[in-house]
Every structure is written in structure tokens, then in C-alpha cells.
Amino acid sequence: MTKKFGIALVIIVLLLAIGVWQRHRILIPLATTGEQIMRSEQANLPADGKPFGEDSYFYIVQLDERTFAIAEPYAWPRNVNYLIAGTDRALLLDAGVGFYDIRPVVKQLTDLPVTFIPSHLHYDHTGQGDYERIALVDLPHLRERATGDAFTPNWGEHLGVAEGLEPATWNIDEWIKPGSEIELGERRLTLLFTPGHTDNSISLLDNANNIMFTGDYMSAGSISAYYPGASMGDYLQSARKILRASAGNPDIEFRGAHAGEDGQLPIKSREDFAVLRDQLIRIKDGELKSTGSYPRIYAIKEDVVMQAEPRWLQDWSPTYPDDED
Numbered sequence: 001m002t003k004k005f006g007i008a009l010v011i012i013v014l015l016l017a018i019g020v021w022q023r024h025r026i027l028i029p030l031a032t033t034g035e036q037i038m039r040s041e042q043a044n045l046p047a048d049g050k051p052f053g054e055d056s057y058f059y060i061v062q063l064d065e066r067t068f069a070i071a072e073p074y075a076w077p078r079n080v081n082y083l084i085a086g087t088d089r090a091l092l093l094d095a096g097v098g099f100y101d102i103r104p105v106v107k108q109l110t111d112l113p114v115t116f117i118p119s120h121l122h123y124d125h126t127g128q129g130d131y132e133r134i135a136l137v138d139l140p141h142l143r144e145r146a147t148g149d150a151f152t153p154n155w156g157e158h159l160g161v162a163e164g165l166e167p168a169t170w171n172i173d174e175w176i177k178p179g180s181e182i183e184l185g186e187r188r189l190t191l192l193f194t195p196g197h198t199d200n201s202i203s204l205l206d207n208a209n210n211i212m213f214t215g216d217y218m219s220a221g222s223i224s225a226y227y228p229g230a231s232m233g234d235y236l237q238s239a240r241k242i243l244r245a246s247a248g249n250p251d252i253e254f255r256g257a258h259a260g261e262d263g264q265l266p267i268k269s270r271e272d273f274a275v276l277r278d279q280l281i282r283i284k285d286g287e288l289k290s291t292g293s294y295p296r297i298y299a300i301k302e303d304v305v306m307q308a309e310p311r312w313l314q315d316w317s318p319t320y321p322d323d324e325d
């Protein structure tokens with residue numbers, strides 16, 4: 001009897017351990033239907049936005065002469081993609097969910113050759129189209145999976161399973177090393193590796209124009225740090241990195257990749273990043289308490305919450321511990 005009970009207990013513990021280990025594989029299909037989430041009928045539209053394309057799905061907001069936000073107010077994640085142009089070439093930072101093709105929008109905005117670069121590999125940023133040119137951050141853990149220059153995001157990097165989407169295989173034209181500069185012609189961006197939300201997240205710093213594009217690191221909605229590849233250690237390391245890189249630009253605008261419920265483009269300040277850094281340290285030290293079941297919710301500021309793993313599953317070791325710039 002005792003022996004049988006012992007064996008049953010071992011099996012239960014094993015199943016629980018597998019459940020925790022495979023929690024994303026179990027929870028993401030459970031929480032989603034695997035079908036396309038239809039566009040919402042009503043949406044709050046960004047100020048000064050001009051509708052474009054089939055069903056007026058995209059809203060273009062011109063930020064300056066050479067920078068455009070391409071918002072998707074009707075999509076549930078309310079993505080904001082950016083077209084960043086110089087005099088010789090342009091970058092398309094993120095391409096939306098892809099049920100609507102962003103390429104005609106981009107074509108209307110610029111005649112320059114355009115390179116697509118994802119802020120990270122989640123399906124709501126990679127679109128589904130082919131791109132003439134593709135750039136990707138050059139990280140050892142991505143590069144080692146490429147066959148020549150062919151690269152396919154994996155299940156957890158892409159998460160398209162939530163809406164029945166398979167990741168495409170891309171031919172990478174440019175592998176861009178963290179910390180290096182991207183020359184667009186009279187405009188230069190610095191690519192920063194800023195993991196935390198995922199282990200492939202980047203930010204683009206336009207020092208001369210006082211703007212940094214930060215992807216999903218921090219947008220208008222909640223900060224998400226519990227998907228596969230997310231890491232609290234990376235979040236903290238990246239907060240420090242972003243604050244260091246922008247130290248000479250006190251009034252810099254941080255532009256994230258999702259609008260809030262009000263539909264307006266997300267803008268954060270250095271103060272927001274400093275608060276996040278300090279709160280992350282408090283979470284690490286066990287001083288800031290969380291609420292809810294899964295994910296756990298941390299109140300970072302009155303208008304910012306972070307969704308994270310429970311404390312015992314939080315990973316505080318950075319992916320690349322020595323990566324300081």
C-alpha cells in the first residue's frame with residue numbers, strides 16, 4: 001500500500017513538473033482558439049492618422065519628414081509599425097500581424113529601397129508577406145540556427161499558433177551586430193539588443209533626432225515578461241542599457257510597438273525607464289509584491305503593469321551576462 005502510494009506520488013510530481021516545464025505549450029493553445037482573431041468593428045483612432053489600404057485598416061501618422069508610424073487600430077494588439085527613412089534607404093521596423101499586407105502602405109510612403117527588420121519575432125510584428133530585403137539582429141543563439149542565411153523563427157519565438165499562423169523562412173540579407181550602426185543616408189540608427197520581452201528583442205536609437213524605437217520592451221499596454229524566451233534578468237539589464245544609451249538625450253521619446261486602448265501612439269520617457277529599472281530591482285529583492293494567478297501582475301507605475309512569471313519561476317540571469325552596450 002505504502003509502495004503504491006509512493007509510486008502514485010512520484011507520478012503526480014513528475015506530471016506537475018512536466019506541466020510547469022511545458023506551461024507555454026499548454027497554456028497558449030488553451031487560451032486561444034488557433035483561429036484568426038477578427039478585426040474589431042469599433043476602434044479608437046490615433047490623432048492625426050490618415051486611413052490607408054483595404055478597409056482603411058492602417059492609419060498612418062507622420063512623425064517628422066522621414067518617419068512614419070503605421071498603426072493598426074482595428075487589430076486586437078493595436079500594433080504600431082514604423083517606417084524610418086534616410087536619403088538612401090529606409091527601414092520598416094515591424095510589419096504587423098499580416099492579415100492585411102503592409103507593403104502597399106510602405107510603397108506609398110517612400111520610393112527608397114526598404115529593409116524589413118523585426119523588433120522581435122512574435123507573429124504580430126513579423127507580418128506574413130515576403131520582403132525584398134530582411135535584416136535581423138546578429139545573435140549567436142539565432143545565427144547558429146540559420147542554414148546559410150535562411151532563418152525560421154521557432155514555435156516559442158513566433159507564437160503564431162495562437163492564430164493558426166506558421167512562421168515563414170526568411171532569407172536574411174543583413175545580420176546586424178548589437179551596438180552597431182545602420183546607415184540610412186544622412187540618418188544613422190544604433191541597434192541595441194534589448195531582451196526581456198523576448199530573447200531576440202531590439203531597439204533602434206536615433207540619437208540625432210532624439211527618438212528610440214523600443215518594440216515591446218515598454219508600450220502603452222502592459223509589459224509582458226512571461227512568454228517563452230522572456231527573462232527578468234534581461235529586462236533589468238536592458239533597462240540599464242537603454243538608460244545608458246540615452247543618457248545624453250534627457251528629452252528623448254521612446255516609441256513602443258502597441259497603442260493603448262485610447263488608440264494613441266505610445267510614448268515613454270527616460271523617467272518611465274528609470275522607474276521600471278528601480279521596480280525590477282525591488283521585484284528581484286522580493287520587495288514589490290504581485291497579484292493574480294498566472295501571469296502574476298506587478299504594479300510598476302500607476303499606468304504601467306508588468307505581467308511576469310511567479311517569483312519561483314523568474315529567471316534573473318541575463319541571456320548574455322557580459323553584454324553591457
Ligand SMILES: [Zn+2]
Nearest residue numbers: 120122197216
Ligand atoms: Zn511581442
